[in-house]
Amino acid sequence: MKSYLKMSRKELEELKEQLTKEYREFQGKNLSLDMSRGKPSAEQLDLTMPMMDVLNSKSDLIASDGIDCRNYGDLNGIYEARKLMADVMGVAPEYVAVYGSSSLNIMYDTVCRAVVHGIMGSTPWSKLEKVKFLCPAPGYDRHFALTESFGIELIPVEMTPTGPDMDVVEKYVNNDETVKGIWCVPKYSNPTGVTYSDETVRRFAALHPKAADFRIYWDNAYAVHDLYEDDQDELLNIFEECKKVGKVDMVYGFASTSKVTFSGGGLAAIAASANNMEDIKKDLSLQTICFDKINQLRHARYLKDVETLKQHMKKHAAIIRPKFEAVLNALNKELSGAEIGSWTTPKGGYFISFNALEGCATEIVKKAKEAGVKLTGAGATYPYKKDPKDSNIRIAPTYPSVEELKQAVELFVLCVKLTSVEKLLENENELQKGA
Amino acid sequence: MKSYLKMSRKELEELKEQLTKEYREFQGKNLSLDMSRGKPSAEQLDLTMPMMDVLNSKSDLIASDGIDCRNYGDLNGIYEARKLMADVMGVAPEYVAVYGSSSLNIMYDTVCRAVVHGIMGSTPWSKLEKVKFLCPAPGYDRHFALTESFGIELIPVEMTPTGPDMDVVEKYVNNDETVKGIWCVPKYSNPTGVTYSDETVRRFAALHPKAADFRIYWDNAYAVHDLYEDDQDELLNIFEECKKVGKVDMVYGFASTSKVTFSGGGLAAIAASANNMEDIKKDLSLQTICFDKINQLRHARYLKDVETLKQHMKKHAAIIRPKFEAVLNALNKELSGAEIGSWTTPKGGYFISFNALEGCATEIVKKAKEAGVKLTGAGATYPYKKDPKDSNIRIAPTYPSVEELKQAVELFVLCVKLTSVEKLLENENELQKGA
Structure with missing residues (x-):
C-alpha cells in the first residue's frame, strides 16, 4: 500500500x-x-458453567482447614483458595488474602488505607501536601481514575517495548519523597500487551525509594491469559527478585479470576509480605468480618490447582x-x-x-x-x-x-x-x- | 431467692x-x-442448603433486567435482588444497592467515603478538626471500632427501653456541628433487644441537624429476625417518616442476609435517597466494576420475595x-x-x-x-x-x-x-x- x-x-x-x-x-x-x-x-463464560454444579445441597461446605464456609470467620480466605491464587501469583499462600470478587476493589482499598491510615506507621497521605503516583502510559484507565479521586497527582511515564521507561521511574522513585506508588500491569499490559522484561523487573526490585511508604502496585491481571500455547511471555517473579535484595515489603500484588471464571463473580486476591499483610489486616478486620467463602470453595474445588486452571x-x-x-x-x-x-x-x-x-x-x-x-x-x-x-x-x-x-x-x-x-x-x- | x-x-x-x-x-x-x-x-445454616441447587450448569443466569450475571456490569445490583432487600428494608427498589456480602463493609465504606471525599459536597471529615458520632450504648462493638479507627470521637448515649435517650440525641445533633452521625440498630438492638418506639423514630425524623452532612446510620440488622410468631416488635419505617418531613437524605439504611442465608456469604445492601445514592455511586464506580451478581441471582431465586423469606x-x-x-x-x-x-x-x-x-x-x-x-x-x-x-x-x-x-x-x-x-x-x- x-x-x-x-x-x-x-x-x-x-x-x-x-x-x-x-x-x-x-x-x-x-x-x-x-x-x-x-x-x-x-x-x-459458558466454559465455567460446570462450576455451578460443584457445590450443591448434598455438599460438604467445610474447607480443608476445618472451617464451615457457610459461617463467619477466616478473614484471609480459606487455604485452598489462597493456595490457588498464590500459585497464579507465584508466591507462598501465607502471602495471600482472598478478598472479595474484585481486584479493583482491593486496589482501591489499598490506596484508600494509605490515604486514611498510612502504610506501616507512615504519615497518612491525607496529611501530606502532595502525593504522586507514576502511571506508565498508555495504561489502565481505572487505575488512573482511582488514584485521581484521592487527589493524588498522576505522573505519566512512557511505556516502552520492555515496560515503563525505567530511567524515568528510577529518577522519580529514588529522589522524590512524594512519589508513593507506581501502577503496573506487568504481563500482557493493558493496553499495549507488553510483558515487562527481566531487566525491567530487576530494576524494579533494585529501586531505592526515597519514601518509606512507596509501593509497587503490581496488578497481574493477565498472569495466565496467554493467547498461544507455543509462544508465551514469561514474567520474572517480582516477589522473588525483591526478596533477594531484602525489599519484599516494596510490592503489593493483585490478581483475580474475573477473566478465568466469571467477571465480577470470581475471586480476587492480594499478595503481600508478612509485614504488609499484618498492616493490612489491622484495618481489614474493622472493615468486614469475612468475605464470601462459599464462592472461594466453589472456585477451589472447580479449578483444583494452577495446572488445571x-x-x-x-x-x-x-x-x-x-x-x-x-x-x-x-x-x-x-x-x-x-x-x-x-x-x-x-x-x-x-x-x-x-x-x-x-x-x-x-x-x-x-x-x-x-x-x-x-x-x-x-x-x-x-x-x-x-x-x-x-x-x-x-x-x-x-x-x-x-x-x-x-x-x-x-x-x-x-x-x-x-x-x-x-x-x-x-x-x-x-x-x-x-x- | x-x-x-x-x-x-x-x-x-x-x-x-x-x-x-x-x-x-x-x-x-x-x-x-x-x-x-x-x-x-x-x-x-443447614436451612439454606437448598439454595445450593437453585443455580446449576443448566441454569439461565440472565437476570430479569436482561443482564448476564456472569459478566461485568450493573453496579447497583440486579433488580430482583434489590427488590428483595428493599422489601426487607421497607423502601422502593430504586433506593437500594446490593453491595457485596457484608453490611459492615458497606458501613465502613460509607464512613470512609465521608472521611475522604465528604458527603454531597461537604468538607471531607479528614479536613476537620473534630468529628463526633453518637453511640447508643450498650451497642454493637464493631460500629464503635470502625468509627474510632478514623479518629472520630465516640459519644455514648444511654439506651432506654424505647431506644437511645432522645433528649441527649436532639441536644447534640441540633446544636453541635461536629456531630456527623449516630449508630442505630433500631430493631432487636444489639445487645439490648430493644426496638425503637414509634415516638423515638418520629423524633429521629424530626431532628434538625446542625451539620448538613449529619446522617443516621440505621443498621437494620435484625429486621426480620423475630423469635415469636405471635409477639413481634414493629419498627416504624424511618424512610417514610423522614419523607413526610422532607428529610429523606438524613438516613442511610443497611441490612444483610448474613443471618438469613449464609453468614459472610449472603447479600448486603444499602438504602438511601436518590441524592445520597448519586453521591455514593460517584465513588463506588471508581471502587469496583460490580459485585457478585450470581450470588444475587441465587438469593433472589431462592428467597423469592419477602413473604417467602x-x-x-x-x-x-x-x-x-x-x-x-x-x-x-x-x-x-x-x-x-x-x-x-x-x-x-x-x-x-x-x-x-x-x-x-x-x-x-x-x-x-x-x-x-x-x-x-x-x-x-x-x-x-x-x-x-x-x-x-x-x-x-x-x-x-x-x-x-x-x-x-x-x-x-x-x-x-x-x-x-x-x-x-x-x-x-x-x-x-x-x-x-x-x-
Missing part, C-alpha cells in the same frame, strides 16, 4: 472523496457494536485468538505501509493498542461512534484522560463475535484512513498558509 | 465458700464453650428460640430476687443483655473464661470498650447447642453469684475501714 505521507494533495483529495462515500454507506448500516471494554464473551485458560484462548486475529488481519491488510498507524501484536491479555497519526485519535473514535462502533474513549489510556499526542486507541476484541468484529474493524480502519487524510490535508493547508 | 443485698456478712462468707467450691468443680470439667459472637449455628425466618426462630429460653430460664431460676443482676427478654435479634452489679462485669467474664466459657469481652458494648459501670455483658446464645448452653449458663450464673458475693464483701470491708 502506498504511504499516505507520500501522496500528493490531489491524491489525498480523491481518496478523501472515496473514503467519505464509504463511510456514509457504513452509517446507513445501523451498526451497534462495542469494542470498548475488556469483557469476556458469553461463549467464554491453565488447561481451562487454553479454552479461553481458543475462543478469543480468532478475534485478535480478525482485528490484526484487517489492520495488516488495510493499513500496512500506509504509515498512518501502528499497532501491537500481543501474545496475551485483552487488548490491541493502536497508535494513530498525532491529533487523530479523538476524531477516529468520534467517527466510529457516529457509524455505530463504540471504542474506548480517546485519551482514556492516559492520566487525566489526556493523551498528549491524541494518538492512542485501545481496541478490545474479546466481547463481540468474529463476524461482528470483522464489521467493526472494517469501519475502524475506514475511520483511521478518513481521519488521517483529513489531517494530512489540514496540515498541508496550514503549511501553505505559513509559506 | 433471698436478696444478696440483704445478707449478713456471715451469710455472704458462707455463700462464697460454697460458690467457690462449685466453681472449682466447674474448672475441673474442661469446658470449651463460646457465647461470645452472634453467629448462627450449623443447624440454622419470612417463612424461612420462622425456621430460624424454631431453632434459636429454645436457646434463648434455656438462658432465660436459668437466669430466672438462679438469679430472680437475688438483686445481683438484671437482663433483657428480647423478642428477636441475637442477644441477651445482662447487667451485673457495678464493677463486676470484667471479673465475671474473666471467671467464666477461666472455667472454659468465652463471653464477649466486658466493656465491648461501649465506646472505647469502656463501660463506665463495668456492668454490661452481652450473651450470644445462638451458636452453641441447647445442651452446651445449659452448661455454659450454669457456669455463667455461678460466676455472677461468686463475683457479686466477693464484691459485696469487698464493699463491706471498705465501709468498715471508712467507719
Whole structure:
C-alpha cells in the first residue's frame, strides 16, 4: 500500500472523496457494536458453567482447614483458595488474602488505607501536601481514575517495548519523597500487551525509594491469559527478585479470576509480605468480618490447582485468538505501509493498542461512534484522560463475535484512513498558509 | 431467692465458700464453650442448603433486567435482588444497592467515603478538626471500632427501653456541628433487644441537624429476625417518616442476609435517597466494576420475595428460640430476687443483655473464661470498650447447642453469684475501714 505521507494533495483529495462515500454507506448500516471494554464473551463464560454444579445441597461446605464456609470467620480466605491464587501469583499462600470478587476493589482499598491510615506507621497521605503516583502510559484507565479521586497527582511515564521507561521511574522513585506508588500491569499490559522484561523487573526490585511508604502496585491481571500455547511471555517473579535484595515489603500484588471464571463473580486476591499483610489486616478486620467463602470453595474445588486452571485458560484462548486475529488481519491488510498507524501484536491479555497519526485519535473514535462502533474513549489510556499526542486507541476484541468484529474493524480502519487524510490535508493547508 | 443485698456478712462468707467450691468443680470439667459472637449455628445454616441447587450448569443466569450475571456490569445490583432487600428494608427498589456480602463493609465504606471525599459536597471529615458520632450504648462493638479507627470521637448515649435517650440525641445533633452521625440498630438492638418506639423514630425524623452532612446510620440488622410468631416488635419505617418531613437524605439504611442465608456469604445492601445514592455511586464506580451478581441471582431465586423469606425466618426462630429460653430460664431460676443482676427478654435479634452489679462485669467474664466459657469481652458494648459501670455483658446464645448452653449458663450464673458475693464483701470491708 502506498504511504499516505507520500501522496500528493490531489491524491489525498480523491481518496478523501472515496473514503467519505464509504463511510456514509457504513452509517446507513445501523451498526451497534462495542469494542470498548475488556469483557469476556458469553461463549467464554459458558466454559465455567460446570462450576455451578460443584457445590450443591448434598455438599460438604467445610474447607480443608476445618472451617464451615457457610459461617463467619477466616478473614484471609480459606487455604485452598489462597493456595490457588498464590500459585497464579507465584508466591507462598501465607502471602495471600482472598478478598472479595474484585481486584479493583482491593486496589482501591489499598490506596484508600494509605490515604486514611498510612502504610506501616507512615504519615497518612491525607496529611501530606502532595502525593504522586507514576502511571506508565498508555495504561489502565481505572487505575488512573482511582488514584485521581484521592487527589493524588498522576505522573505519566512512557511505556516502552520492555515496560515503563525505567530511567524515568528510577529518577522519580529514588529522589522524590512524594512519589508513593507506581501502577503496573506487568504481563500482557493493558493496553499495549507488553510483558515487562527481566531487566525491567530487576530494576524494579533494585529501586531505592526515597519514601518509606512507596509501593509497587503490581496488578497481574493477565498472569495466565496467554493467547498461544507455543509462544508465551514469561514474567520474572517480582516477589522473588525483591526478596533477594531484602525489599519484599516494596510490592503489593493483585490478581483475580474475573477473566478465568466469571467477571465480577470470581475471586480476587492480594499478595503481600508478612509485614504488609499484618498492616493490612489491622484495618481489614474493622472493615468486614469475612468475605464470601462459599464462592472461594466453589472456585477451589472447580479449578483444583494452577495446572488445571491453565488447561481451562487454553479454552479461553481458543475462543478469543480468532478475534485478535480478525482485528490484526484487517489492520495488516488495510493499513500496512500506509504509515498512518501502528499497532501491537500481543501474545496475551485483552487488548490491541493502536497508535494513530498525532491529533487523530479523538476524531477516529468520534467517527466510529457516529457509524455505530463504540471504542474506548480517546485519551482514556492516559492520566487525566489526556493523551498528549491524541494518538492512542485501545481496541478490545474479546466481547463481540468474529463476524461482528470483522464489521467493526472494517469501519475502524475506514475511520483511521478518513481521519488521517483529513489531517494530512489540514496540515498541508496550514503549511501553505505559513509559506 | 433471698436478696444478696440483704445478707449478713456471715451469710455472704458462707455463700462464697460454697460458690467457690462449685466453681472449682466447674474448672475441673474442661469446658470449651463460646457465647461470645452472634453467629448462627450449623443447624440454622443447614436451612439454606437448598439454595445450593437453585443455580446449576443448566441454569439461565440472565437476570430479569436482561443482564448476564456472569459478566461485568450493573453496579447497583440486579433488580430482583434489590427488590428483595428493599422489601426487607421497607423502601422502593430504586433506593437500594446490593453491595457485596457484608453490611459492615458497606458501613465502613460509607464512613470512609465521608472521611475522604465528604458527603454531597461537604468538607471531607479528614479536613476537620473534630468529628463526633453518637453511640447508643450498650451497642454493637464493631460500629464503635470502625468509627474510632478514623479518629472520630465516640459519644455514648444511654439506651432506654424505647431506644437511645432522645433528649441527649436532639441536644447534640441540633446544636453541635461536629456531630456527623449516630449508630442505630433500631430493631432487636444489639445487645439490648430493644426496638425503637414509634415516638423515638418520629423524633429521629424530626431532628434538625446542625451539620448538613449529619446522617443516621440505621443498621437494620435484625429486621426480620423475630423469635415469636405471635409477639413481634414493629419498627416504624424511618424512610417514610423522614419523607413526610422532607428529610429523606438524613438516613442511610443497611441490612444483610448474613443471618438469613449464609453468614459472610449472603447479600448486603444499602438504602438511601436518590441524592445520597448519586453521591455514593460517584465513588463506588471508581471502587469496583460490580459485585457478585450470581450470588444475587441465587438469593433472589431462592428467597423469592419477602413473604417467602419470612417463612424461612420462622425456621430460624424454631431453632434459636429454645436457646434463648434455656438462658432465660436459668437466669430466672438462679438469679430472680437475688438483686445481683438484671437482663433483657428480647423478642428477636441475637442477644441477651445482662447487667451485673457495678464493677463486676470484667471479673465475671474473666471467671467464666477461666472455667472454659468465652463471653464477649466486658466493656465491648461501649465506646472505647469502656463501660463506665463495668456492668454490661452481652450473651450470644445462638451458636452453641441447647445442651452446651445449659452448661455454659450454669457456669455463667455461678460466676455472677461468686463475683457479686466477693464484691459485696469487698464493699463491706471498705465501709468498715471508712467507719
